[in-house]
Amino acid sequence: MSIFSCLLAGLFLPLFPSSLVFNAVLRRLPHPWLPMVLLLVWPQIGLMLVLALEASPPDWVVPWALLTSALYALRALTLQDVRLWIGFLATSLWALLWLVVSGGGWAIAAPLHALGLSLPLVLLCLLGAGLTRRFGAARAGLPGGLAQSLPRYAGVLVVVVLAVIATPLFPAFFTMLGLVLHAAPAVPLTALALAGIWLLWSWAGARLLAGLVVGPAGGDGVADLSRLAAWGYVGVLAALVGAGIYGAMALT
Amino acid sequence: MERLVVLVAVLPLGSALVIQLFSRRLGGRAGGVSVAFAAVTFILAAAVLWQALAGRPPAITGLGGSWGLLLFDPLGSLMAVVIAGISLIVHVYSVRYMAEEPGYARFFVLLDLMTAALLVMVAAGDLITLLIAWHLIGVLLYFLLGxxxxxxxxxxxxxxxxxxxxxxxxxxxxxxxxxxxxxxxxxxxxxxxxxxxxxxxxxxxxxxxxxxxxxxxxxxxxxxxxxxxxxxxxxxxxxxxxxxxxxxxxxxxxxxxxxxxxxxxxxxxxxxxxxxxxxxxxxxxxxxxxxxxxxxxxxxxxxxxxxxxxxxxxxxxxxxxxxxxxxxxxxxxxxxxxxxxxxxxxxxxxxxxxGVPKDYLYTFVVERRPARQRQPWLLMAAITLAVPVTILMVAHWLVSEDYFQKQGAIVLLFFGWVTGAQLIFATYRMRSQNPWRLVGLGVFSFAVVVLGYTLISHAFDVFLYPDPAIRLQIYDAADIPLLRFDVLVGVVTAVIVLGWLLTYYGERHDAPRGGQRRRVGATAYALVSREFYVAGIYDRLARGLLAISRRLNVWLRWA
Structure with a gap:
């Protein structure tokens, strides 16, 4: 794979600094549906490019991808805006797809891994749009205390964030598990880096949730998520869990 | 039996699901439903343990894939009973304790999920199931604490x-x-x-x-x-x-x-x-x-x-x-x-x-009157050193004659001896009107604890590791070279005995604390009271990382 192809693919499977493009685009998209489409399509374009070349990425891509992932995971720790947080987590998650495509037998399932990583982000984007509609912004601390004021909304939000940060039994967990398990015997340093990135995601997720969900009730008179919508989210999340388990069973 | 193991792990999950789905209809009865599920889980876990005690060989069951396996073995069945029992007690306690708290149903859902994760952890028969349960326990605990x-x-x-x-x-x-x-x-x-x-x-x-x-x-x-x-x-x-x-x-x-x-x-x-x-x-x-x-x-x-x-x-x-x-x-x-x-x-x-009755025992132990004359210190020192060793030796000899061949056993005996000697030493320093009675009570308590601990732990040993070869292998794996072991035991003994002597000397002469000693004492106390600054260092590190994160975001303009 040539350097040019790598850099082009690095726009879609984000490698710093081309990752700045994706985050700038995501931030500027006005309509809530467009970011969702972008989140689904962007990594798939990258994977199509990489897989179409039918050549393994050069060796330097993996450490660069790890650095990109770690950089965005670290930067996500202090974000309060939900849209920005989604962009940074997406960058951090998708950068690791380079490890999937470098992993030989894994490469064929890479689009499914990408989908498993992106779908919770899409759900979070949808929830973020709902918060913006209700409160004018989707930011931690504004208004905060969702568990008190919008318990159903808060419940769904918590589970979706857990799905994003690779909590069992969501697909991202099995992707991460697979990456660490494959890296541990061959390149222990890579496994340690992956473990560190995973830890940062947990920290970033917990900080975001604490800002949104915890605290005294705010935003009186704002409507909670409807029962139907809540069931819709639960259905998608259950499907994600099912897909994660099925995928892991098939892979092992 | 395999079905029972699966049921033990699945029942708390079922409880969480029922409460989550019907929380509005259940209202304050959510706790009761959860307790009922927890009680059945405990009974089933006890039945599984009973089977293990009866000598049923270990078995494994699963979802049909290469993971999702649940293991039935002595360790898993024993731990399942412990977890199910403690969970049941906590459930019963929570029914009224949490009644006034917001999120009553959510609490029981989380409690049931935690119980399920713990039960799956102890019964996990493969690495992935173990990892999933191990990971989920941390996440669930985070939400339970919050x-x-x-x-x-x-x-x-x-x-x-x-x-x-x-x-x-x-x-x-x-x-x-x-x-x-x-x-x-x-x-x-x-x-x-x-x-x-x-x-x-x-x-x-x-x-x-x-x-x-x-x-x-x-x-x-x-x-x-x-x-x-x-x-x-x-x-x-x-x-x-x-x-x-x-x-x-x-x-x-x-x-x-x-x-x-x-x-x-x-x-x-x-x-x-x-x-x-x-x-x-x-x-x-x-x-x-x-x-x-x-x-x-x-x-x-x-x-x-x-x-x-x-x-x-x-x-x-x-x-x-x-x-x-x-x-x-x-x-x-x-x-x-x-x-x-x-x-x-x-x-x-x-x-x-x-709530303490002011009876004879209370007066004897708490409101002590010092004896007019103290017992000879040589006699008391001999008792302090010899009695615990004798009790420990007899207790361990009852369990196994070759017990003293294992380094681990020697370490345990050593700690037991130090504890026993410390107990008798402290009893002697209490200056009771009837020192023999006090020492007798101390020695009796010590003997009960040592005998109970030794016999029960031996029973656990035989149950959890029925193969004597494995038991021996575990002790062997813990061994260090004999010379290093002997030197270590000698050094630790010397340090402890020196500590006793210093305490005895200090009390006997009621030595006033000099400037140097006071400073050392104050520094040591400050160190301990600030919990060795460990939490503070972690806090600094975390703040440092967050500051780096913020700085990076500013430099890269949040993109």
């Missing part, structure tokens, strides 16, 4: 717990990766069998695979069991509801001891891991006990007490007394759970009346 969603401090300290648990998850993931790569299977029994047939068959970075895996498993256990340097979350997580504290201290924090026992077939092939486990446990026991003594908050003192107890438990693993660690974690779980659940009402009751 049950009061109005309290940012509960979430702040919950975050410490979550991060420490995540730090502990990662070595286990790495260990799983190494084992899978080496043996090509997730199944724990298959991995252990393959390792037993060729212990030196695989190496990682030039080290034998069992050594590396053993070390990683030990680190995972340290994080879960609040060992020194990974302990800061434990004493600070008191903002959570009392039942959660009870469950955490009685059933979650001791998972480290369980994990080391589960991986016993790996540890028997290690050479240098267990002695380090012993050192970490010893350090945690000493630090935890020391920190406990300087707390003025009863719950925080209980937290540090748990750290000390977990140190003892890990230390027992480090000397090869694996089954003793399981007995210890069960005993600790029961008494610490009781303390947490009872602390509030005891404090409340003591405000009105201390």
């Amino acid at each position: 049950q009061d969603t109005r309290s940012p401090s509960a979430y702040r300290y919950g975050l410490w717990t979550l991060l420490t648990y995540r730090i502990g998850d990662l070595p286990l993931v790495l260990a799983a990766g190494l084992l899978y790569h080496a043996y090509g299977t997730w199944s724990l029994p298959e991995i252990f069998a393959a390792m037993a047939s060729r212990p030196d068959g695989h190496a990682v970075l030039g080290l034998a695979l069992p050594e590396v895996v053993g070390a990683l498993v030990a680190v995972a256990a340290f994080a879960r069991s609040a060992q020194f340097l990974l302990h800061t979350w434990l004493p600070y997580t008191m903002d959570g509801p009392t039942p959660v504290s009870a469950l955490m201290h009685a059933g979650i924090v001791n998972a480290g001891g369980f994990l080391i026992n589960r991986f016993a077939p790996v540890f028997v092939h290690t050479d240098g891991v267990l002695p380090w486990v012993f050192v970490v446990g010893l350090l945690s026991a000493v630090m935890g006990s020391m920190l406990m003594l300087t707390q003025n908050d009863i719950k925080k003192a209980l937290g540090y007490s748990t750290m000390g107890q977990m140190g003892f438990m890990i230390m027992e693993c480090g000397i090869g007394a694996f089954s003793l660690a399981i007995y210890h974690l069960i005993a600790h779980g029961l008494f610490k759970g009781t303390l947490f659940l009872g602390a509030g009402s005891v404090i409340h009751g003591a405000r009105r009346d201390d």
Whole structure:
């Protein structure tokens, strides 16, 4: 794979600094549906490019991808805006797809891994749009205390964030598990880096949730998520869990 | 039997689902429903244990794939009963305790999910199932500790717990990766069998695979069991509801001891891991006990007490007394759970009346009148040194004649002797009107504790590790070179005896503290009261990382 192809693919499977493009685009998209489409399509374009070349990425891509992932995971720790947080987590998650495509037998399932990583982000984007509609912004601390004021909304939000940060039994967990398990015997340093990135995601997720969900009730008179919508989210999340388990069973 | 094992793990999940789906209809009855499920789970777990006690051979069952396996064996069945029992008590206690709290149904859903995760953890028959349960316990504990969603401090300290648990998850993931790569299977029994047939068959970075895996498993256990340097979350997580504290201290924090026992077939092939486990446990026991003594908050003192107890438990693993660690974690779980659940009402009751009957025993023990004449110190010193040794020797001889051939047993005896001697020494210093009666009471209590502990732990040994060869192998894995061992025992004995002499000398001469001694004492006290600055250092590190994160975001304009 040539350097040019790598850099082009690095726009879609984000490698710093081309990752700045994706985050700038995501931030500027006005309509809530467009970011969702972008989140689904962007990594798939990258994977199509990489897989179409039918050549393994050069060796330097993996450490660069790890650095990109770690950089965005670290930067996500202090974000309060939900849209920005989604962009940074997406960058951090998708950068690791380079490890999937470098992993030989894994490469064929890479689009499914990408989908498993992106779908919770899409759900979070949808929830973020709902918060913006209700409160004018989707930011931690504004208004905060969702568990008190919008318990159903808060419940769904918590589970979706857990799905994003690779909590069992969501697909991202099995992707991460697979990456660490494959890296541990061959390149222990890579496994340690992956473990560190995973830890940062947990920290970033917990900080975001604490800002949104915890605290005294705010935003009186704002409507909670409807029962139907809540069931819709639960259905998608259950499907994600099912897909994660099925995928892991098939892979092992 | 396999179905029963699956049911034990699935019932709490069913309870969580029922409560979540029908929470509005159930209202205040959600607690009752959860208790009913917990009671049935406990009965089934007891039935599984009964089967194990009856000698039914280990079995494994699963979803049909290469993971999702549940193992029925003595360790899993014993731990399942302990967890189901403690969970049932916590459930019953919570029905009324949490009645006035918001999120009543959510609490029981989380409690049931936690019970399920714990039960799956102890019954996990493969690495992936174990990892999933191990990981989920940390996440669920975070939300249980933050049950009061109005309290940012509960979430702040919950975050410490979550991060420490995540730090502990990662070595286990790495260990799983190494084992899978080496043996090509997730199944724990298959991995252990393959390792037993060729212990030196695989190496990682030039080290034998069992050594590396053993070390990683030990680190995972340290994080879960609040060992020194990974302990800061434990004493600070008191903002959570009392039942959660009870469950955490009685059933979650001791998972480290369980994990080391589960991986016993790996540890028997290690050479240098267990002695380090012993050192970490010893350090945690000493630090935890020391920190406990300087707390003025009863719950925080209980937290540090748990750290000390977990140190003892890990230390027992480090000397090869694996089954003793399981007995210890069960005993600790029961008494610490009781303390947490009872602390509030005891404090409340003591405000009105201390409840201690002013009878003869009270007067004898508490309101002591010093004897006119003290017993000869040589006689008392002889009793102090000889009586505990005799009791310990007899107790262990009853269990096994070759017990004294194992280094681990010698260490246990040594600690028992120090404790017994300390007890008699302290009794002598109390200056009672009737010193023989007081010493007699002390010696009797000591004998009961030692005999009980020895006989019960032997029973655990036979039940958990029926093959005597494995028991011997575990002790062998914990051994260090004989000369180093003898020197260590000698040095520790000298330090302890010197400490006693200094205390005795100081009290006898009532020596006034000079400037130098006072300064050293004040520095030591400041160090302990600030908890060795460990939490402060972590806090600084975390703030530093957050500052870097902010700076990077500003430089890169949030893109």
